[in-house]
Amino acid sequence: MPRIERKLIGIFGRINAGKSTCMNLLTRQETSLVDPQPGTTADIKSALMEIHAVGPVELLDTAGLDEVSPLGQKKRRKTLAALTEVDLAVLVVDPVQTLLLGDPAVEDAIVTIAHHHDRRLCVVLNRRADGAEHLRASGATWSEARRFALSVLPDRAGTPVLELDLADRERSGELAAFLASAVGPAADATPLLPMVHRHGAVVLHIPLDEESPSGRLLRPQEMAMEALLRAGVPVGLYRVDLSLARCSNPAVVERQRRNFVGFLASFERCGGVQLVLTDSQAIDLMNAWVPGEISLTTFSIMMVNQTACGDMSVFIDGTRALDTLRAGDRVLIAEACNHDRIAEDIGTVQLPRKLAAAVPGLEFDHAFGREFPESAELRRYRLAIHCGGCMIRPQKLAARVARLREAGIPVTNYGLALSWYEGKATLGRVLAPWPSVRRGAE
Ligand SMILES: Nc1nc2c(ncn2[C@@H]2O[C@H](COP(=O)(O)OP(=O)(O)OP(=O)(O)O)[C@@H](O)[C@H]2O)c(=O)[nH]1
Ligand SMILES: [Mg+2]
Structure with missing residues (x-):
């Protein structure tokens, strides 16, 4: 299953400003519940759609x-x-509501946070049909309300603003076109394996173990296969039985090794093997x-390279922190997917065991799935180790890295940490194929 790069567009604003109405106008259906009851949207509601001029998009309707x-x-x-993750934050404002409340604090907070996290921002002024009545009663005019609402924008001239009645279904196309121009052009997707060429095979080493789901491969494995086949590169798949390869009988181990090396050699007649891609463990x-x-x-380094848009430097810098860990330091192990953890789970068993062997007395905490500590809590850690992030949007991983950076906490990744444990030479070897690392070394 290829990973689709979706632009992430979030709708933000005050309670009852018309955020869900905005979502429904875009999707042209009752995607989100709309009701006069304040606080109708309790949790983030997401919808996938195509916006013609943008491509695949994920829309988020949020709570006030x-x-x-x-x-x-x-x-x-x-x-x-x-708000820290989106490619575009859409601030929905009902200017009459904001004027009558007399304080644009909510709008100000959204603008400030979007600005601080370097998120693109646009404003939709909801010109509700019933707003005129409220204005008349208050003695104010629409342009006063509009000016008051927009007073929160630091740079009014540069922020795209659209004014429309969100209940007017005829204007869906206009709203979509406005968001398309505000979100900007799609960036080129980062290639999954930028170093491969058409001469020689790539061997994927996939040690199906107890943790592997039956009936399917893991997402990075499928993604690598698809990318290689599309690029016309011959692919070999191999499974070493890890329990035999690590058993105490040298003859059995040697047999496993010979079989694997023989498999690699079998590609000699078609140009040999250019790259082996292995499960980190x-x-x-x-x-x-x-x-x-x-x-x-x-695979884990491959994923983090793509998720980090080809620049893994922050994760590589994080591996240096592994050298400075001391007894009593806390390490956060973050894994973005939800799965039940059995046997030799990498995040809960293998990584802590290896790190504790290298630096006795370390303390470990885990963050699974969507859970990730707030900035203040992150300061307790000396290092964070994140999985490849194949189950989360690149935007979410980037927001986590930004949060860690703000807290001054180095971050590395599963594949890098496991390679570090094997020694500097191994770490250098698994990084060497990546163009950004090679460029950095020049
Ligand atoms: N006539 C009219 N009514 C609107 C418009 N926008 C919102 N409303 C009404 O205002 C109420 C609140 O709209 P929602 O879209 O649910 O507002 P929200 O910002 O999602 O509200 P919460 O989820 O509670 O934060 C609903 O009764 C809508 O029908 C509009 O442009 N015109
Ligand atoms: Mg809502």
Whole structure:
């Protein structure tokens, strides 16, 4: 299954400003519940759609930021986390509502946070048909209300603003075109394996173990296969039985090794093997078994390189923090997917065991799925180790990295950490095939 790069567009604003009405106008259906009851949208509602001039898009309808209650606080936290991830933040304002309340604090907060996190922003002024009545009663004019609402924009001239009645279904196309111009052109997708060429095969080492789901391969494995086939590169698949390859009988181990090396040699007649891509947990064996003239890297590094848009430098810098860990330091292990953890799970068993062997006395915490600590909590950690992030949007991983950076916490990745454990030479070897690393070394 190829990963579709979707632009992420989030709709933000005050309770009852018309955020869900905006979502429904775009999708031309009742995607989100709309109701006069304040606080109707309790959790983030997501919809996938194509916007002709943009391509695939994920829309997020969020809860109003101004609900004052313990539940409102929870909604607020989720909405603000989404605001740090989006490619475009759409601030929906009902100028009459804002003017009558007399304080544009909610709009100001959204503009400030979007600006701080370097998110694109646009404003939709909801010119409701019933607004005129409220204005008349207050003695103000539409242009006063408009000016008051827009006073929160630091640079009014540069921020795209659209004024429309969100209940007017005829204007869906106009709203879509406005968002398309505000979100900007799509960036070229980062290639998954930029180093491969058409001469020589790529061997994928996939050690199906107890953790592997039956009936399908893991997403990075499928993605690599598809990318290689599309590029016309011959692909070989191999499974080393890790329990036999790591058993105490040297004859059994040697047999496993010979079989694998024989498989690599079988490609000689069609140009040999240019690269072995392995599951990170087998990097020890692969480093020992793959001949030095063949490049070697891991699925997890492949994923993080793509998710980080080809610039892994922040994760590579993070590996240096591994050298400075001391007893008593806390390490955060973050894994973006949800799966039940059995046997030799990498995040909960293998990584902590290896790190504890290298630096006794380390403390570990885990963050699974969508959970990720707030900035203040992150300061407790000396290092974060993140998975390849194949199950989350690149935008979410980027927001997490930005949050760690702000908290001053280095971050590395599963594949890099497991390779570091094998020694500097192994780490250097798995990084060497990547163009950005090669460029940095020049
Ligand atoms: N006539 C008219 N009514 C609107 C318009 N926009 C919103 N409304 C009404 O205002 C109420 C709130 O709209 P929603 O779209 O649910 O507002 P929201 O910002 O999603 O509200 P919360 O989810 O509660 O934060 C609903 O009764 C809508 O029908 C509009 O442009 N014109
Ligand atoms: Mg809503």
